[in-house]
Amino acid sequence: ERMMEIRRQNCNPMTMKVTYYKKPVYIHQGHMQWLWDVDGRRYLDLFAGVATVSVGHCHPKVTAAAEKQLRKLWHTTNIYVYSPLHEYTEKLAATLPDPLKVIYLTNSGSEANDLAMLMARLHTGNFDVITLRGSYHGGSPHTMGLTSNAAYKYPVASGLGCHNTMCPDVFAGPWGGSNCRDSPIQTIRDCSCPQGSCTANDKYIGQLNEVFATSVPSRIAAFFAEPIMGVGGAVQYPKNFLKDTYKLVRERGGVCIADEVQTGFGRTGSHFWGFQGHDVIPDIVTMAKGIANGFPMGAVVTTPEIAASFAKGVHFNTFGGNPVACAIASSVLDTMEEDGTQQISHNVGTYLLTELAKMRDKYEIIGDVRGKGLQIGVEMVKDKASRKPLPPAAMSEIFEDTKDMGVLIGKGGVYGQTFRIKPPMCITRDDADFFLAVFNQALHNYME
Numbered sequence: 437e438r439m440m441e442i443r444r445q446n447c448n449p450m451t452m453k454v455t456y457y458k459k460p461v462y463i464h465q466g467h468m469q470w471l472w473d474v475d476g477r478r479y480l481d482l483f484a485g486v487a488t489v490s491v492g493h494c495h496p497k498v499t500a501a502a503e504k505q506l507r508k509l510w511h512t513t514n515i516y517v518y519s520p521l522h523e524y525t526e527k528l529a530a531t532l533p534d535p536l537k538v539i540y541l542t543n544s545g546s547e548a549n550d551l552a553m554l555m556a557r558l559h560t561g562n563f564d565v566i567t568l569r570g571s572y573h574g575g576s577p578h579t580m581g582l583t584s585n586a587a588y589k590y591p592v593a594s595g596l597g598c599h600n601t602m603c604p605d606v607f608a609g610p611w612g613g614s615n616c617r618d619s620p621i622q623t624i625r626d627c628s629c630p631q632g633s634c635t636a637n638d639k640y641i642g643q644l645n646e647v648f649a650t651s652v653p654s655r656i657a658a659f660f661a662e663p664i665m666g667v668g669g670a671v672q673y674p675k676n677f678l679k680d681t682y683k684l685v686r687e688r689g690g691v692c693i694a695d696e697v698q699t700g701f702g703r704t705g706s707h708f709w710g711f712q713g714h715d716v717i718p719d720i721v722t723m724a725k726g727i728a729n730g731f732p733m734g735a736v737v738t739t740p741e742i743a744a745s746f747a748k749g750v751h752f753n754t755f756g757g758n759p760v761a762c763a764i765a766s767s768v769l770d771t772m773e774e775d776g777t778q779q780i781s782h783n784v785g786t787y788l789l790t791e792l793a794k795m796r797d798k799y800e801i802i803g804d805v806r807g808k809g810l811q812i813g814v815e816m817v818k819d820k821a822s823r824k825p826l827p828p829a830a831m832s833e834i835f836e837d838t839k840d841m842g843v844l845i846g847k848g849g850v851y852g853q854t855f856r857i858k859p860p861m862c863i864t865r866d867d868a869d870f871f872l873a874v875f876n877q878a879l880h881n882y883m884e
C-alpha cells in the first residue's frame with residue numbers, strides 16, 4: 437500500500453485528489469455494485485465512479501460485447517462506414533423524443549458540452565450563455581466558463597481570458613439554491629404547489645429576468661441546466677422552473693440545453709431522461725458518464741434544424757464514435773432494458789429517499805434529503821436552525837467512517853456539505869439497508 441501511495445505521488449499532479457485522504461482505498465477489481473481493494477476487502481459502491489458505472493462494474497454482458505468488438509475492429513475513425521456506429525446511434529435516437537434525432541459522438545461530457553455551446557452559438561448567431569449557480573458542466577476551458585462551482589475554476593482559464601471573439605459571456609445566475617449560505621434549504625426542493633402558484637419559482641424567474649435586464653438580452657445563445665444538479669449536490673428546482681425558463685430563453689432567441697451527463701439513462705428513476713421529469717423538450721441534449729458504463733464516451737443530440745446550422749464545414753473527432761465505445765454503449769442500452777435498471781433506480785431510490793428522510797428527522801445535522809431515483813443528495817448542516825454547512829473536517833469524519841464500514845459514497849455541493857448517492861443501477865434493497873445501517877452508525881459515532 438505504501439508503495440502504491442508513493443508511486444501515485446510520483447508523476448501525478450496535485451489537482452488529482454484522492455478522496456479518502458486519511459487512508460486511501462486501493463481498488464483492485466469490481467463486479468456489479470461491488471469493489472474490492474488490494475487486501476480483498478469488499479465495498480458497496482454507491483458512487484459508481486461519479487454516477488458513471490450505470491449497469492454494474494464489469495457487467496458480464498457488456499464485457500462480452502466489448503471483448504467481441506475488440507477482436508474484430510478497434511478503430512478506423514468515422515471517415516469510414518462501420519456498423520457499430522449507425523447501429524448505436526439508431527438505438528440511442530429511439531430513446532429520445534422528436535425532433536431530437538441528430539447525434540454527434542464525443543469522448544467525454546466536457547467535449548459534448550463544448551460542442552453544444554458551439555452549435556448554439558452558430559445556430560443563434562449569439563454568444564451569451566446562462567448557467568445556474570452551483571452548476572458543473574466540465575473541465576475544458578469553455579466548459580469551465582459554464583461551470584459556476586468555484587472549486588473547479590481557474591481565473592485565467594475561465595472565460596478563456598476574454599481574448600477572442602469566442603469568449604463566452606457567461607452569467608452564473610439566477611440561482612440561490614441550497615448552496616447559498618443565507619438561503620433556506622427548503623427553497624430549492626421540488627415543491628408540490630398547484631401549477632402556477634409556486635412562489636419559489638416566481639422568485640427565481642424574477643432573478644432570471646434580472647439577468648436578462650442587466651445583460652444583453654438580444655445576445656442570448658443558450659441556457660444550460662442539468663435536470664437535477666449533480667456535483668452541485670442533487671439540487672432540484674421548483675415545479676415549472678425549467679419549463680418557464682425555457683420559454684423565456686426561447687423568446688429571446690436562445691436555445692435550451694439539457695446537460696444529462698449525470699441524470700440521463702434512467703438515473704432519475706421515473707424517466708429515462710431527466711428533462712422528461714420537467715415536461716420540456718430541450719433543443720440540445722448532452723450526455724456522457726453512464727452512456728458506456730465507464731468506457732470513455734459522450735454524445736450531443738440535437739434537432740435537424742440546429743444540426744443544419746452546424747454543417748458548413750467538417751466536424752472531426754478522431755475517437756468519437758469509436759467502434760468499441762459504440763459496441764459497449766449499444767450493449768449498455770440493451771442491458772438497461774433487460775435488467776430493468778430504470779425501475780431499480782425508481783424502486784430502490786424511492787426507498788432510500790424515504791428512509792433517509794426518516795434519518796433527517798432524527799438527526800440535527802441532516803439538513804435536507806433530496807433527489808430522484810438513484811440521484812440522491814443528503815445535505816449536512818451544523819444544526820437545523822442555522823442551516824450552516826457542516827464543516828469539511830466533520831464531513832470527512834463521517835465519510836471515512838462510512839468507508840471503513842464498507843460503503844463508498846460521494847461528496848458535493850459548493851461547500852462540500854452534501855453526501856451524494858449514485859450507485860450502479862443494479863443495487864438491491866438489501867444493499868440499501870446495509871448502507872442505511874452503516875450511515876446511521878457513522879452519524880451516531882460522530883454525534884457521540
Ligand code: PMP
Nearest residue numbers: 544545546572573574666697724
Ligand atoms: N456535466 C456534468 C453535469 C458533469 O457532472 C460532468 C462531470 N462531472 C461533466 C459535464 C463533464 O464530464 P467529463 O468529466 O466526462 O468531461
